[in-house]
Amino acid sequence: MAEFTMELNDEQKEVRDWLHGFAADVIRPAAAEWDEREETPWPVIQEAAKVGIYSLDFYAQQYFDPTGLGIPMAMEELFWGDAGIALSIVGTGLAAVGVLANGTEEQIGTWIPQMYGDVNDVKVAAFCSSEPDAGSDVASMRTRAVYDEAKDEWVLNGTKTWATNGGIANVHVVVAVVDPELGSKGHASFIVPPNTPGLSQGQKFQKHGIRASHTAEVVLDDVRVPGSCLLGGKEKLDERLARARERAKAGGERVKNAAMATFEASRPAVGAMAVGTARAAYEVALDYAKTREQFGRPIIDNQGVAFQLADMRTQIDAARLLVWRASWMAVNGKPFTAAEGSMSKLFASETAKKVTGQAIQILGGNGYTREYPVERMHRDAAIYTIFEGTSEIQRLVIARTLSGMPIR
Numbered sequence: 001m002a003e004f005t006m007e008l009n010d011e012q013k014e015v016r017d018w019l020h021g022f023a024a025d026v027i028r029p030a031a032a033e034w035d036e037r038e039e040t041p042w043p044v045i046q047e048a049a050k051v052g053i054y055s056l057d058f059y060a061q062q063y064f065d066p067t068g069l070g071i072p073m074a075m076e077e078l079f080w081g082d083a084g085i086a087l088s089i090v091g092t093g094l095a096a097v098g099v100l101a102n103g104t105e106e107q108i109g110t111w112i113p114q115m116y117g118d119v120n121d122v123k124v125a126a127f128c129s130s131e132p133d134a135g136s137d138v139a140s141m142r143t144r145a146v147y148d149e150a151k152d153e154w155v156l157n158g159t160k161t162w163a164t165n166g167g168i169a170n171v172h173v174v175v176a177v178v179d180p181e182l183g184s185k186g187h188a189s190f191i192v193p194p195n196t197p198g199l200s201q202g203q204k205f206q207k208h209g210i211r212a213s214h215t216a217e218v219v220l221d222d223v224r225v226p227g228s229c230l231l232g233g234k235e236k237l238d239e240r241l242a243r244a245r246e247r248a249k250a251g252g253e254r255v256k257n258a259a260m261a262t263f264e265a266s267r268p269a270v271g272a273m274a275v276g277t278a279r280a281a282y283e284v285a286l287d288y289a290k291t292r293e294q295f296g297r298p299i300i301d302n303q304g305v306a307f308q309l310a311d312m313r314t315q316i317d318a319a320r321l322l323v324w325r326a327s328w329m330a331v332n333g334k335p336f337t338a339a340e341g342s343m344s345k346l347f348a349s350e351t352a353k354k355v356t357g358q359a360i361q362i363l364g365g366n367g368y369t370r371e372y373p374v375e376r377m378h379r380d381a382a383i384y385t386i387f388e389g390t391s392e393i394q395r396l397v398i399a400r401t402l403s404g405m406p407i408r
């Protein structure tokens with residue numbers, strides 16, 4: 001177990017500086033263009049692949065860093081560059097983690113390389129859980145997976161929505177219901193291999209922010225995948241379902257809503273993305289306030305502006321500390337007795353929304369235009385309080401964890 005530290009070691013500092021260089025030199029200059037185009041920035045993903053940022057190796061190295069600071073540090077730097085482009089770069093990693101966490105060694109070895117493709121032909125992956133009627137309420141998921149024993153195949157039917165990289169992914173990871181009686185305990189995850197008949201992209205969403213990241217519906221119409229595509233394998237699933245049925249029969253453990261009980265360990269990563277966007281906007285505002293003059297002096301000479309910057313920086317640093325604590329806890333297997341993962345995501349995402357709004361105010365009319373990046377950053381920041389569990393769901397999880405009561 002690694003002791004909690006607030007300081008990056010020399011190796012981490014080197015990685016951070018390297019990522020910052022990529023974010024400053026490659027991502028940030030491309031941000032406005034891809035935001036306008038509202039398309040996946042394939043050339044930027046390819047650049048990231050060339051230097052080794054877009055790869056399983058890089059992601060896994062940060063993911064398994066025992067200090068827990070690898071992922072938050074990487075997310076903060078990339079999202080400092082631009083949130084939409086960074087999400088296009090790390091979106092595959094989020095799908096890959098689903099396979100790393102639940103897949104067999106063979107599944108990991110077969111599918112993760114296909115999620116990334118290679119430097120000359122980069123690919124992306126998608127994680128499809130949300131549905132039109134199952135957002136926060138994951139337990140009401142309807143997409144069904146039925147086992148066809150004669151052919152050793154699973155048949156998937158349903159509609160997924162809001163899938164990052166949905167429809168353009170080489171590999172889709174799809175969560176589906178295998179036993180409707182068991183609520184979220186009756187869900188399982190499946191790999192849908194490239195070019196599988198029956199999987200198609202539905203509506204592509206036109207969004208408020210993170211517009212360089214592709215978000216779409218994924219329609220599953222009699223999609224047949226081999227038995228080997230069930231993550232973790234059939235034996236493990238059957239054991240898990242049998243245990244869940246026993247518990248349900250005994251009336252002991254309530255079948256809980258997955259969105260409210262899980263994700264505690266992955267939420268700090270989203271908090272770190274929010275810290276990156278907030279820090280980017282704060283830096284632009286600080287520079288601007290020092291150089292913009294009104295009434296014969298820089299606007300930062302006014303307490304009304306300077307105090308806002310003081311609050312912005314204080315909240316960003318506080319958010320980072322919550323994120324680092326939760327990431328350290330996750331990597332070192334510490335129990336989240338106060339829902340510290342949700343806490344970090346809640347505070348960091350609300351901070352990003354607030355700080356980017358304040359940055360617009362400090363830039364005045366310029367802040368409101370697309371000549372300056374804070375307008376985009378403010379639009380981008382709004383996603384952090386929505387995906388990976390909304391702020392309300394984070395509060396629900398925290399309140400239930402603290403009180404032990406079934407708060408609604």
Ligand SMILES: Cc1cc2nc3c(=O)[nH]c(=O)nc-3n(C[C@H](O)[C@H](O)[C@H](O)COP(=O)(O)OP(=O)(O)OC[C@H]3O[C@@H](n4cnc5c(N)ncnc54)[C@H](O)[C@@H]3O)c2cc1C
Binds near residue numbers: 127162393
């Ligand atoms: C850009 C983008 C990318 C995404 N990427 C993915 C992805 O890759 N894969 C994936 O599976 N999903 C993805 N999502 C889905 C995302 O996780 C959901 O949008 C989110 O969980 C909220 O679900 P919903 O949109 O259905 O909102 P709803 O659940 O309908 O919520 C609407 C409002 O009601 C509030 N609310 C709901 N229940 C309660 C309650 N019990 N108490 C208090 N308030 C409540 C919510 O907080 C929210 O304010 C993405 C979404 C977006 C917008």
